Amino acid sequence: MKKLxxxxxxxxxxxxxxxxxxxxxxxxxxxxxLAIWLGSGWDxxxxxxxxxxxGHQIKPVFENYVIPSAFGGVAGYNQARxxxxxxxxxxxxxxxxxxxxxxxxxxxxxxxxSTVLNDTLTYKDILIANSIPDFTAFSEKWYHNxxxxxxxxxxxxxxxxxxxxxxxxxxxxxxxxxxNPFLINNALIVIWVTGDPLKQSFITFGYAGxxxxxxxxxxxxxxxxxxxxxxxxxxxxxxxxxxNLAQRDGLEAxxxxxxxxxxxxxxxxxxxxxxxxxTYIVHSAGPSFLEPAAEILEIHNAYGNAxxxxxxxxxxxxxxxxxxxxxxxxxxxxxxxxxxxxxxxxQTSNQLDVNRxxxxxxxxxxxxxxxxxxxxxxxxxxxxxxxxxxxxxxxxQPFEVPMDSLFTLFNVGIVENQNEDxxxxxxxxxPGSRIITIETLSDENLILSVSLRDxxxxxxxxxxxxxxxxxxxxxxASNVPEGVYFALTESxxxxxxxxxxxxxxxxxxx
Numbered sequence: 001m002k003k004l005x006x007x008x009x010x011x012x013x014x015x016x017x018x019x020x021x022x023x024x025x026x027x028x029x030x031x032x033x034l035a036i037w038l039g040s041g042w043d044x045x046x047x048x049x050x051x052x053x054x055g056h057q058i059k060p061v062f063e064n065y066v067i068p069s070a071f072g073g074v075a076g077y078n079q080a081r082x083x084x085x086x087x088x089x090x091x092x093x094x095x096x097x098x099x100x101x102x103x104x105x106x107x108x109x110x111x112x113x114s115t116v117l118n119d120t121l122t123y124k125d126i127l128i129a130n131s132i133p134d135f136t137a138f139s140e141k142w143y144h145n146x147x148x149x150x151x152x153x154x155x156x157x158x159x160x161x162x163x164x165x166x167x168x169x170x171x172x173x174x175x176x177x178x179x180n181p182f183l184i185n186n187a188l189i190v191i192w193v194t195g196d197p198l199k200q201s202f203i204t205f206g207y208a209g210x211x212x213x214x215x216x217x218x219x220x221x222x223x224x225x226x227x228x229x230x231x232x233x234x235x236x237x238x239x240x241x242x243x244n245l246a247q248r249d250g251l252e253a254x255x256x257x258x259x260x261x262x263x264x265x266x267x268x269x270x271x272x273x274x275x276x277x278x279t280y281i282v283h284s285a286g287p288s289f290l291e292p293a294a295e296i297l298e299i300h301n302a303y304g305n306a307x308x309x310x311x312x313x314x315x316x317x318x319x320x321x322x323x324x325x326x327x328x329x330x331x332x333x334x335x336x337x338x339x340x341x342x343x344x345x346x347q348t349s350n351q352l353d354v355n356r357x358x359x360x361x362x363x364x365x366x367x368x369x370x371x372x373x374x375x376x377x378x379x380x381x382x383x384x385x386x387x388x389x390x391x392x393x394x395x396x397q398p399f400e401v402p403m404d405s406l407f408t409l410f411n412v413g414i415v416e417n418q419n420e421d422x423x424x425x426x427x428x429x430x431p432g433s434r435i436i437t438i439e440t441l442s443d444e445n446l447i448l449s450v451s452l453r454d455x456x457x458x459x460x461x462x463x464x465x466x467x468x469x470x471x472x473x474x475x476x477a478s479n480v481p482e483g484v485y486f487a488l489t490e491s492x493x494x495x496x497x498x499x500x501x502x503x504x505x506x507x508x509x510x
Contacts, residue, residue, distance in 0.1 A: 140232075205373055250284075320346055454484075
């Protein structure tokens, strides 16, 4: 790992007398897929680390997807550069992040001169690459270059009979784009961790170089996913704000619209507070106690916007909300085979559990499906699959990861304060040097399984109990290097029968 980036940042932050987290950034693998953890608390530093660690992925995506595919070649890209200068605005924080990425790439000895473009890359090129959906309306050649996608949110009565949900929300997302190998091979999860009391940590799914929230969820349990809309028309005016950056504004703020609660409406209001350049469908959802728990913003550069909720559904949909790439409220709906397949499934039954939510959305699967993402807000569970060459994501089995464990991955030395009413597992000593004990906190709790992994997700050891379980496990850590490890446990309360999964950090220090 390029720890030099962390040293540089610590020196920089010390110079301006700002407290630092123990670790500012690092990369990791989640089920074999690349992720980056960014937690400096500064926009430029997060960008610097992003560029430092992943510059070798960012530049190939730019030269082999952004220029030739998204913009049709050098001439089209140069046209996009001019349009961006004349018609787009972004917040200063994104300029800071983008400039930091360029600086980090340069510090990592990545040649910023693009032989494809015959020019040197700047922070504006990072921002243009993050605005591909917004350029779609500027040329008929670009109309269909944005993400396709389909989404399904289920909650309330639709999930009331699912034992693992009991009325709670589950949202599923198919990200459909193009089968470009440089996208498929550079899929990326970004874990953005903040110490700012006005902001919150969040996770985005996308590709190397992306900083917006094309697909993302925050620590409050609100998720947002952007689809392209229909009814293209040439944008008029100026001051256009990239839609994925607007979604990030709503996702990252503690309460974007100052209504006293973090909800899907924060995302909606963040997007519609700006001029938009094209046609979008923004599907946002959160815990079922919110009203509404899910909503869809249909927004267009010429036709304005409308908010679609379950109230506009056919009656048989129940508490399910569906989005593809066609307006259904702002403009008269047009036929969509993917929407129709989901609708047919819901007409058969509008009752869904976690697996049926995933499987119903699979009926809308297409061969350009690059990522499928499922989120259960109240359980902080993310399930996802990424496309492989020749196999769309929806055809692959999802991998499950606790979101909370991602936010705390590298805060080594910071004590995790866990409420014993929530946690059922104790680990001691922690930090430990050799024998480390994992134990249930109550005689009513039984451990069903323990798996220990390193920070890259590599399995160190795994123990599965008998149906009767066990209450105590001693891990001999004498044979592993010093560092951070994670215990993933599954435990059962013998009184209630409730099964709980937990992820806890273990520090091995000698």
